[in-house]
């Protein structure tokens with residue numbers, strides 16, 4: 044049995060409606076979606092140990108079945124550059140969560156590689172009541188939230204259709220490169236769209252996927268956050 048099916052089974056057995064980020068990223072890895080390197084720690088000492096293994100700078104994040112939007116509760120600390128930073132961030136996150144969500148069950152703190160800043164895109168999946176699962180693509184931030192500049196395709200789709208999806212958003216010229224910003228790796232985004240298409244086809248229990256953001260580079264791309272909602 045694959046890890047992915049174990050993860051979905053375990054989540055539904057315990058009545059959870061969505062996967063932890065650690066679980067969602069494990070699923071992504073199995074579908075060859077690149078994600079930031081990560082470890083799940085249970086103490087501040089362990090966080091420092093993992094940070095040293097991963098290499099600074101790192102990001103610390105709350106892992107809790109009761110917290111969907113981690114930064115809303117002060118559950119994300121980025122750009123941590125030393126063991127002191129990591130210890131402080133660990134304490135700060137636990138305090139923030141206890142203040143904002145006193146009843147939240149804390150599974151641990153995720154330590155992850157800090158992805159260098161770059162163009163942010165969003166890859167998602169939703170279930171249309173009529174057409175079934177569809178994959179969504181757009182640029183991060185105001186492009187999706189304010190301008191609703193997104194493209195959808197019902198799954199499954201071909202590589203050509205994935206490329207078409209990327210090029211049909213209004214913000215496409217930004218991905219093609221402008222001024223001092225080099226062109227984004229369109230092939231890497233295409234592969235992520237195809238992987239998400241395969242994932243939702245294989246697991247009809249998936250209600251929603253949100254890879255937000257995916258950082259795209261001149262070469263390669265990396266999902267820094269992954270949310271999978273199940274039925």
Ligand code: ADP
Nearest residue numbers: 079102112113114119155156157158255267268
């Ligand atoms: P939320 O649950 O609030 O969406 P995220 O995991 O998306 O939490 O983290 C919030 C923000 O922090 C992200 O939108 C991104 O800008 C930044 N971030 C999170 N993880 C990383 C990482 N590994 N590398 C770089 N930036 C990150």
Ligand code: MG
Nearest residue numbers: 255256268269
């Ligand atoms: Mg996010």
